[in-house]
Amino acid sequence: MTRKDKNITPSVTEKLQSLGYNVADWDDSASKISDEIRSALLTASKKGNGKPGYPDRIYANNHTKLLILVEEKQFVKDHDNPDKEKGAISGVKWYLERFINSNLQPQLKGYFNDWKILGIAVSGDLLLEYQHKFNCYVLDCKNEKIVSLNQVSNFMTEEQFLALFNSIDEEKAVSSVSLSSSKINNLLRSVDAQKRPVLLSALMICLHKVKKNKNNYVNNFSDHYKTYNPKDIAINILHTVNNVLEIEGIPSEKLKALSTELAFLKTDQILTSHNILKDILIELETCVIPLFNRQFATNSNYDILGKFYEEFLKYAGISNVKKGIVLTPRHVATLFTKLIPLKDDDRIVDLCCGTGAFLIAGMNALIKQISKSNRTDKTKAIEKVKEKQLLGFEVNPTMYICSVSNMLFRGDGKSSIYDYDSIKNPKTKEILDEFKPTVGFINPPYSGKENKSDPTPKEITFLTKLLDNCSRFGVIIAPLSTYFKDDDIREAILRKHTLKSVINMPKDLFQPNASTHTAIAVFEANRAFDYDNDEVIFYDLRDDGFILSKNKGRTDVYNRWGKIEKELLEALKPTSISNDTTLLKTKIKKNDEWTIYAHSKTDYSTLSENDFIKSISDYMVFEAKKDLGILFNDDLTEAELLSVLSSYFDKDATKDVVINE
Numbered sequence: 208m209t210r211k212d213k214n215i216t217p218s219v220t221e222k223l224q225s226l227g228y229n230v231a232d233w234d235d236s237a238s239k240i241s242d243e244i245r246s247a248l249l250t251a252s253k254k255g256n257g258k259p260g261y262p263d264r265i266y267a268n269n270h271t272k273l274l275i276l277v278e279e280k281q282f283v284k285d286h287d288n289p290d291k292e293k294g295a296i297s298g299v300k301w302y303l304e305r306f307i308n309s310n311l312q313p314q315l316k317g318y319f320n321d322w323k324i325l326g327i328a329v330s331g332d333l334l335l336e337y338q339h340k341f342n343c344y345v346l347d348c349k350n351e352k353i354v355s356l357n358q359v360s361n362f363m364t365e366e367q368f369l370a371l372f373n374s375i376d377e378e379k380a381v382s383s384v385s386l387s388s389s390k391i392n393n394l395l396r397s398v399d400a401q402k403r404p405v406l407l408s409a410l411m412i413c414l415h416k417v418k419k420n421k422n423n424y425v426n427n428f429s430d431h432y433k434t435y436n437p438k439d440i441a442i443n444i445l446h447t448v449n450n451v452l453e454i455e456g457i458p459s460e461k462l463k464a465l466s467t468e469l470a471f472l473k474t475d476q477i478l479t480s481h482n483i484l485k486d487i488l489i490e491l492e493t494c495v496i497p498l499f500n501r502q503f504a505t506n507s508n509y510d511i512l513g514k515f516y517e518e519f520l521k522y523a524g525i526s527n528v529k530k531g532i533v534l535t536p537r538h539v540a541t542l543f544t545k546l547i548p549l550k551d552d553d554r555i556v557d558l559c560c561g562t563g564a565f566l567i568a569g570m571n572a573l574i575k576q577i578s579k580s581n582r583t584d585k586t587k588a589i590e591k592v593k594e595k596q597l598l599g600f601e602v603n604p605t606m607y608i609c610s611v612s613n614m615l616f617r618g619d620g621k622s623s624i625y626d627y628d629s630i631k632n633p634k635t636k637e638i639l640d641e642f643k644p645t646v647g648f649i650n651p652p653y654s655g656k657e658n659k660s661d662p663t664p665k666e667i668t669f670l671t672k673l674l675d676n677c678s679r680f681g682v683i684i685a686p687l688s689t690y691f692k693d694d695d696i697r698e699a700i701l702r703k704h705t706l707k708s709v710i711n712m713p714k715d716l717f718q719p720n721a722s723t724h725t726a727i728a729v730f731e732a733n734r735a736f737d738y739d740n741d742e743v744i745f746y747d748l749r750d751d752g753f754i755l756s757k758n759k760g761r762t763d764v765y766n767r768w769g770k771i772e773k774e775l776l777e778a779l780k781p782t783s784i785s786n787d788t789t790l791l792k793t794k795i796k797k798n799d800e801w802t803i804y805a806h807s808k809t810d811y812s813t814l815s816e817n818d819f820i821k822s823i824s825d826y827m828v829f830e831a832k833k834d835l836g837i838l839f840n841d842d843l844t845e846a847e848l849l850s851v852l853s854s855y856f857d858k859d860a861t862k863d864v865v866i867n868e
Contacts, residue, residue: 213263214263214278214279214280214281215263215264215279216279216280216281216329216332216333218332218333218334218335218339219264219277219279219329219333219362221333221334222333222334222361222362223362226362226363226364227364228266228365232266233264233265233266233277234264234265235261235262235264235265239265239267240265240267241267241269243315243318243319244265244267244274245259246312246315247305247306247311247312247315247319248260248261248302248305249312250305251301251302251305253291253292253298253301254292260302261302262276262277262278262298262299262302263277263278263279264276264277264279265277268365271323271365271369272321272322272323273322273323273325273365273368273369274306274319274322274323274324274325275324275325275326275327275368276299276302276303276324276325276326276327277299277326277327277328277329278295278296278298278299278302278326278327278328278329279295279329279330280294280295280329280330280331281330281331282330282331283330283331283338283339283340285330286328286330286331286340286342287340295328295329295330295340295342296328296342298328299326299327299328299342299344300326300344300353302326303324303326303344303346303353304353306319306322306324306346306348307346307348307351308320308348308351309351319346319348320348320349322348323345323368323369323372324345324346324348325343325344325345325346325356325368326343326344326345326346326353327341327342327343327344327362328340328341328342328343328344329341329342333361333362341359341360341361342355343355343356343359343360344356345372356371358764358765358766359371359766367769370769371766383494383495383498384495384498386494387490387491387494387495390490391403391407391487391490391491394483394486394487395483395487397475397477397478398471398475398478401605402468402471404605404608404609405468405469405604405605405608405609406469406472407487407491408608408609408611408612408613409444409448409465409469409608409612410444410484410487410488410491411491411495411496411612411616412447412448412451412452412611412612412615413426413428413429413432413443413444413447413448413451413488414428414429414488414491414492414496415451415612415615415616416429417451417454417455420454422454424450424454426447426450426451428443428447429492432485432488433485433489435485437478437479437480437481437482437483437484437485438479438480440484440485440488441472441473441475441478441479441484442473444469444472444484445466445469445472445473448465448469449462449465449466452465452611455615457611461611461625461626464604464607464626465608468604468605468608496616534561534562534564535561535564535565535650535684536716536717536753536761537564537568538751538753538763538768538772539684539712539716539727540564540565540567540568540648541568541572542727542772542775543565543568543569543648543682543684543727544568544569544571544572544648545572545772545776546682546708546727546729546776546779547646547679547680547682547729549569549572549573549576549646550576550645551573551576551577551580551588551592552596552645553569553573553596553645553646553679554595554596554597554598554642554643554644554645554646555569555570555573555596555597555598555644555645555646555647555648556598556599556639556642556644556646556647556648556673556676556677557598557599557600557647557648557649558600558629558630558647558649558651558669558672558673559600559601559602559629559649559650559651559652559669560599560600560601560606560610560624561601561603561606561609561610561650562606562609562610562613563599563609563610563613563614563624564650565648565649565650566597566599566610566614566624567613567614568648569597569646569648570592570593570596570597573592573596574589574592577589577592594623595623597614597623598623598624598638598639598642598644599623599624599625600624600625600626600627600628600629600635601624601625601626602626602627602628602629604626607624607626610624611624623642625638629669629672630664630668630669630672631664639676643678644676644677644678645677645678645679645680646677646679646680646681646682647673647674647676647677647680647681647682647732648681648682648683649669649670649673649681649682649683649684650683650684650685651664651666651669651670651683651685652664652666652669653666653685653686653723654686655668665689665693666683666685666686666689667685667689667692667693667696667697667700668696669683670683670685670689670700670728671696671699671700674700674703674704674730674732675703677732678732678733679731679732679733680729680730680731680732681704681729681730681732682727682728682729682730683727683728683730684712684725684726684727685725685726685728686723686724686725687711687724687725687726687802689726689728690709690726690728690800690801690802691800691801691802691805694798697798697801698797698798700730701735701736701797702735702736703733703735704730704731704732704733704734704735704736705730705731705734705735705736705737705741706728706729706730706736706741706743706795706801707729707730707731707743707744708728708729708743708744708745708746708779709726709727709728709729709743709744709745709746709801709802709803710726710727710728710729710745710746710748710775710779711724711726711745711746711747711748711749711802711803712724712725712726712727712748712751713748713749713750713751713753715755715761716751716761718755718761726801726802728801738794738795738796738797739794740794741794742792742793742794743792743793743794743795743801744778744779744783744790744791744792745790745791745792745793745802745803745806745807746775746778746779746789746790746791746803747788747789747790747803748771748775748789749789750771751767751768751771752765752766752767752768752770752771753768778790787807787808788807791803791806791807793806827856828852831852831855831856832852834855835851835855837851
């Protein structure tokens with residue numbers, strides 16, 4: 208029976224309406240609430256008399272499995288009252304506890320494990336900033352506990368609430384991946400750091416459950432490896448990887464290359480005489496593989512193996528940038544898919560795909576479009592995306608096998624990743640001509656010289672190749688120098704393609720692995736740039752909301768990126784208004800630089816003496832860290848770093864005194 212003392216406050220009703228909700232969907236009538244939810248609340252009366260009880264508002268979507276319980280109080284003073292009948296927080300926690308497995312009726316135990324259950328406590332006037340309190344909690348059914356979500360400070364749209372759960376799962380994944388990476392790296396301390404990611408990918412593939420196939424091959428490695436001795440595990444890894452990838456359609460030449468990479472397994476005396484591989488397989492099967500089975504694995508662009516790769520290098524004491532490898536942050540990969548009007552039949556290519564971040568983001572974006580459409584062939588269309596609409600090239604053998612195993616666990620796409628040099632290998636043209644890409648995403652290797660000492664192609668070369676082989680759009684992230692050097696090549700690009708927008712990214716985007724200043728450029732392919740009529744949108748994204756932390760790298764701790772991304776996408780619309788500082792729409796001339804700094808007026812009025820001092824100080828610290836070889840070392844504490852820098856500058860000062868004498 209519905210509560211008689213419901214506290215339905217007008218400000219909450221108004222807020223829900225402003226977000227597009229039908230307020231009637233937030234009541235507890237029989238037509239809105241399922242029998243299972245009603246059963247869970249069958250004895251939830253806050254009087255403790257065993258009778259039914261209901262919160263002030265209930266929002267339930269059986270399709271998305273989202274459940275939100277709301278307790279409202281008219282006065283702020285009642286927000287923290289510990290009496291569940293009088294307090295907003297204590298009241299909503301009381302109702303959340305009704306959905307904990309141990310409190311449910313026997314027939315309902317486990318039913319809500321895959322639901323997304325939130326509790327919201329709000330008191331006062333929600334529309335007045337300093338005259339209300341708001342708390343949000345999530346029910347962790349597995350661990351039977353209620354967790355506070357401090358980053359949520361108001362009601363959101365259903366899409367935002369669902370995205371919140373993806374973020375929660377991603378945070379758990381980040382933590383799990385970091386712990387497992389550390390543990391596995393420690394187990395593999397006898398193995399060369401560059402071989403570890405390849406070995407990890409091979410072990411992941413061994414645990415992959417092969418789908419039904421025409422050869423009726425069943426991968427039962429996971430059922431038996433615990434009974435194998437160390438030598439048998441090493442031998443079976445080689446056989447299993449080859450069998451799985453052959454069934455999954457990986458060409459024979461790629462299998463040979465992989466066998467060469469894994470050949471050390473046969474002769475490594477430590478791996479073949481100790482249970483190291485078995486321990487790693489157990490760790491992967493227990494803590495990592497389940498991440499791919501969660502809903503977020505197909506809704507999120509979190510690059511699990513990419514994160515493993517970064518962690519391996521970090522724990523091995525090797526910086527990515529020293530190897531010429533800078534992995535694309537996952538929020539940037541997702542942004543690429545929103546910067547152009549993707550269609551569900553687009554064919555996406557990445558000429559240097561790394562661990563597959565852009566292919567994963569593109570795949571998820573296309574699948575999302577299909578899932579939301581009115582198509583009657585959704586299942587078939589999604590399978591086509593995975594098997595026919597993704598193409599990648601990766602010449603680095605370590606990154607190649609990472610991308611193959613990554614896409615394998617994501618759901619196919621792996622048979623269209625080639626271990627070819629996309630610029631120099633003649634086979635690339637044949638593959639591109641057959642595939643006919645419509646859209647290209649790329650984060651090319653940085654600082655290529657294209658000379659005898661460094662044959663690595665320049666970023667502009669990758670861009671040219673990408674645009675010339677895509678029929679609709681191309682998007683690139685590259686160092687700022689790409690957009691003001693090589694005038695002749697840039698002019699040649701605009702004779703065939705149109706520059707739509709350039710987004711300067713935060714200077715610490717790739718920290719702690721690199722300090723390169725980058726920008727994203729969006730092109731419409733196969734339409735020559737019209738210098739008389741086309742305008743380019745320049746945007747200076749100085750802050751993406753991410754914070755650099757010691758153990759997690761750059762993370763969206765305060766959940767700011769969603770709002771920042773929305774503002775960015777709004778600014779890039781043709782109807783937005785230029786403001787000359789962070790957003791500028793302008794016509795460009797031949798050989799103009801493609802950066803906002805070249806076209807906007809600098810506002811010096813906000814600069815102060817402190818800004819100058821800070822800039823000089825930052826530069827001195829940068830030079831000192833570079834000189835000491837600790838530029839990319841994030842293992843030092845602040846106290847240790849201060850001590851090292853103090854000694855460095857003291858020593859430098861002594862040198863100056865001697866020279867002056």
